[in-house]
Amino acid sequence: METTESLTASLDAEVLRQRLASLALAEGVRRWDLGASCSTDTSVQVDRGEAKQMKGAQRSAITLRVWNDDGLVGITSTSDLSDAGLARALAGARDASSYGNVDEIPDFSPLATAPLPVLEQPLSTPLSILTLLDTLRDAERDLLGRHPAIGTVPYNGLAQRSSDRLYINSDGACRQQRLSTASLYLYARAEETGRKPRSSGAVRLAYGAADLDVAGCVQEAAERTIAHLDYAPIATGRYTCVFSPEAFLDLIGAFSSLFNARAVLDGVSLSRRESLGEQLAVPFLSLHDNGLHPANVGAAAFDGEGTPTRRLSLLEGGVLRHFLHSEATARAFGVAPSGHAGMGAKVSVGPDWFEIGPTPGSSGGASGLDRFAAGSCGDDRGLVVIDSLSALHAGVKASQGSFSLPFDGWLVQDGIPRSIEAATVAGDIRTLLKAILGFEGPAKVTPDGLCPHVWVEGLSITGDA
């Protein structure tokens, strides 16, 4: 008889606070804060109808910050939530505080007790791992049956997670968020006789495994893989390119230091303090960070410092409007924290979920696309559609603004798309943002954000032809 998974993650915030307060008092630590999380996960992978691996995990973790008598901050992280573990973490953090950064001392977020946004995040009951296995096996079989050339689905997985995270501090802040999420990914490998193997796939997220759009994931993975079967090399040169929503979001994410106050203060961003108000992109581009978007599955209600998550305008009309902030960077800029902090000895700052699209009231660059209307590709070379980018960790130099990235995509000539065998796209992000011709179609929801197709002119493509 099948049963549902009985293990679900939970933390008792009040018990944890009392234990820590007691330990801190004994150690003479008066000011502290803590981020904690625990989770239970189950996941499956399959290989041509057989269970390849089934995994389960119970995880717990805390990061503890203390302020010493000189006001300096130290931290320690541990997976040991026992009294002994907390005591050891407290002692470690206090010792580390002797080396705290005198020049920039973090403080509690002034918004750590502000009201939190209300998120519609239904908690789902985990499915049994055997149900996950059956679901994934069916999905794999379905995908393998979509085309004779699809021989395997080498990268696949169906996972579900139940998690609990909290933030508490010695001034009485107490944040807690329980969440259930599930994910499915299918990456197929297809090969036709005498030709090179091709691969593509799709991902889906939901609040529970039973809610995943399995059919949609199979369909998208099949379409993308089959669309790359007939390939040809591309000649090296400059092309007008159309980024898929996923590819453009990946690129913007890789250069998010443009909008990151931490990176600005550290001198590793292309932006400076004075850059606010500067024209960074074409006038019809609007970019927001919005972790609260209803389509952002698993959105965090608060950041690592307890600051509520909120929607923040980064580019409006192509003009740089705001930076992403932690408590410390916000204080340095004289603004409020924006809810984008992590927790650490040096607090990191990062984006949540991007919304990219036309500036309200603008045409979204429609006029820029006119010369491509009616099936014309604008020039003899054709149009390059960039479906997905690879190796962003290696090919992006964020502090220089340059990128050189392998991609999967198509060359469209005379209205007919043909997959590109192997190629890289290279350029400078500042130039690219000002070379956007326009947006095409409605914005698409992806795991990383919301974005339409984005047309850019004059990018360098290196191919094998």
Added chain:
Amino acid sequence: MVVSPPTGALAATERSSSPVALGDPAWRTVLEPLLAGGRSAGADLVEVFLERSDHLGLLAEQDSITSVSPAFGAGAGLRVFLGERDGFVSTNDLSAAGLRAALEQALGMLGLVLPVRSGVGFDGLPSLRDFAASKEGWLQACPSLAEATGRLLEGTDRLQAHGQHLQVRRGSYARDWQEVLVAASDGTFARDVRLHQSVGLNVLAADGDHRASLGRRYGTSDSPEDLRQWDVEAAAIDVCSSAGTMLRADYVEAGQFPVVLANRFGGVIFHEACGHLLETTQVERATTPFAEMVGEPIAHEAVTAIDEGLTSGAFGSLAMDDEGMEPQRTVLIENGILQRFLSDRAGERRTGHPRTGSGRRQSHAFAAASRMRNTYIAAGPHTPEQLIASVDRGLYCKSMGGGSVGPTGQFNFAVEEGYLIDNGVLTKPVKGATLIGDAKEVMPRISMCANDLELAAGFCGSVSGSIFVTVGQPHIKVDTITVGGR
């Protein structure tokens, strides 16, 4: 050299001994019932991996320490095999009840149930093979916080002394101590302590519109003295020299060229282009073109490639793998002929390739998989100058960035510092190059190997997490490869 006793956070945290050290004989009485129970439930094999870890990360920026990040933890990974299937559960709960619950969950994944009575098919654990006995003092022998932060600040100071137009100077240090205990129902019972330290210097040079960001990282295993012996002056000169050169470098012109790759981290080409495809995890997934090619040529006859875990102090060396097996020297390719694959326990069961001591994982949270250790192309007969002189027009890659390989065997990696070769001579520096290709096509094009083999530390992320590895090679020449640029 004066060895200082540890002070501050390291000493304080290490004095506390919760949870119990894995060398404690009491673990036998916890583990044997688990292994016996799993076997009695019908599992072919049960494996328990226990881990304690102690990490320290430091960051210096300009002339200040800006981050001190200690972390410690413990956990277990329990894996159960039935035929070619397996179930794996990880947990931070090392109590007997917690481990039993994890075992029950792993067994349940395979449709097995822990019986009330056990003992069938398990004769108890043998004597412990204790590789850690001589390593108990390693953590205490590492530099104290005061000493480590001092060394990093020395590094950023030396950058300032040797660099020009430096907008950002950074030094970083990571020390990872790990104690592991592996017990399995096939009689595996072994303990080890690992110590990895790495230190790096990074700069961002800027002058007007010209910018160059560059870094170098050094790493060793099992050497508490590593940070003390770090040649900070040479490291700073190396980084500053490269940054100065690359600051005003032009972007490389795209195309197909012959390429000469420098030694040390140039070995990332073999790691990405071929090494991953010689892991049995790739055979299992049917994602390697070499699966049926043992005994056949897959590379130019100039190429002999080796993976081993034995080189003293190398980042990828280990006394035993994460499945309790001692590492080997595995010749992967000899004179262009494929010899064998890297295999772990699951790989052996599923593909038939015998284990090579290559079962590795980032932590208890990952099941072990066949992974590389110290992987390199063997030295050849030429001098580096002969390789460069053989190229009329091409690219010399002095320093490589990271790279990756996809499910179709397509690889790519970034060139951090490159120079054009014209008529056999290095000329102007160029930046922004990406080398892309297909393993099956590029391996036969490695036509010349020089006599200057050197290794370099790196991190490799794959199915079983991020692990410490070494890449390496002598200078090599690739007859033609696609260079992405502008």
